[in-house]
Amino acid sequence: MSETEQKPTVPAQASAPAAENLPAGREPLLEVDHVTLRFGGVVALNDVDFTLYKGEILGLIGPNGAGKTTCFNAMTGIYQPTEGEIRFRGQRITGKKRHQITQMGMARTFQNIRLFPEMTALENVQVGADAHHKTSVVSALFRLPRHWREERDGIEKAERLLDFVGIRHRMHETARNLSYGEQRRLEIARALATDPVLLCLDEPAAGFNPAEKEDLLQLIRQIRDQGVTVLLIEHDMRLVMGVTDRLVVLEFGKKIAEGLPAEVREDHRVIAAYLGVPDDAA
Numbered sequence: 001m002s003e004t005e006q007k008p009t010v011p012a013q014a015s016a017p018a019a020e021n022l023p024a025g026r027e028p029l030l031e032v033d034h035v036t037l038r039f040g041g042v043v044a045l046n047d048v049d050f051t052l053y054k055g056e057i058l059g060l061i062g063p064n065g066a067g068k069t070t071c072f073n074a075m076t077g078i079y080q081p082t083e084g085e086i087r088f089r090g091q092r093i094t095g096k097k098r099h100q101i102t103q104m105g106m107a108r109t110f111q112n113i114r115l116f117p118e119m120t121a122l123e124n125v126q127v128g129a130d131a132h133h134k135t136s137v138v139s140a141l142f143r144l145p146r147h148w149r150e151e152r153d154g155i156e157k158a159e160r161l162l163d164f165v166g167i168r169h170r171m172h173e174t175a176r177n178l179s180y181g182e183q184r185r186l187e188i189a190r191a192l193a194t195d196p197v198l199l200c201l202d203e204p205a206a207g208f209n210p211a212e213k214e215d216l217l218q219l220i221r222q223i224r225d226q227g228v229t230v231l232l233i234e235h236d237m238r239l240v241m242g243v244t245d246r247l248v249v250l251e252f253g254k255k256i257a258e259g260l261p262a263e264v265r266e267d268h269r270v271i272a273a274y275l276g277v278p279d280d281a282a
């Protein structure tokens with residue numbers, strides 16, 4: 001990416017902080033405040049409590065069924081907590097609609113890729129950019145100048161984002177014809193098109209080979225360096241340990257550990273959770 005016009009369209013914010021400064025003195029961006037979420041008899045989240053600070057890359061990890069995706073879904077308005085609340089940029093988002101949360105600056109990707117398969121890569125990203133368009137139905141119908149301007153800006157922005165994630169050369173290809181890795185990158189570009197301050201990535205490396213994982217690690221760092229805070233759910237421990245500033249660990253819906261990756265890796269409860277051995281034997 002060149003330094004000038006190729007710069008991605010992500011919000012201009014203060015430059016990324018040094019990881020070692022986290023979290024002391026940092027500004028909270030997202031607060032998950034004693035959240036419990038039940039599905040009938042299943043307690044998917046049990047009094048989960050953590051804060052995500054502006055500018056960090058936080059990993060949310062845990063064995064299968066630990067509650068990670070449920071936590072993302074509660075944050076992004078898909079599920080409502082049974083108890084507790086979630087605050088984003090100081091505002092309570094519990095009860096808000098998904099599009100309202102997107103407009104507040106939170107974007108996400110999904111564990112199972114959700115693109116518009118018959119649309120081109122460019123069009124998929126434009127859909128994300130449309131979240132902020134101000135054109136009324138009338139000005140779109142009558143093709144007023146404002147509509148053209150927004151459409152042109154949307155295309156330019158989509159091209160820059162495709163360049164940023166490394167698939168600009170595929171912009172006119174339909175999403176269904178992209179490789180799996182390209183589709184995952186396209187999802188990230190589409191999420192960035194909504195100008196998020198927080199990007200939530202749900203298992204972005206699933207199905208990747210080691211080289212693709214290394215590229216993804218670089219991309220996540222670049223996203224953070226553009227001022228976007230990142231919340232990452234990921235099973236690949238090498239990627240998690242290599243890219244995150246801090247980790248929150250869930251098991252059976254409960255937070256069992258939180259801290260720097262090096263600390264969490266040594267935590268006996270985390271080792272027990274991953275190895276499936278009794279707590280006192282770990």
Ligand SMILES: Nc1ncnc2c1ncn2[C@@H]1O[C@H](COP(=O)(O)OP(=O)(O)OP(=O)(O)O)[C@@H](O)[C@H]1O
Binds near residue numbers: 039044063066071
């Ligand atoms: N819509 C739902 N209805 C009922 N139970 C659900 C629902 N969604 C999740 N669960 C249950 O909540 C628990 C947590 O699931 P969740 O998908 O959040 O875990 P996860 O940590 O993301 O797992 P994985 O790593 O396998 O994706 C599981 O027991 C799951 O079966």
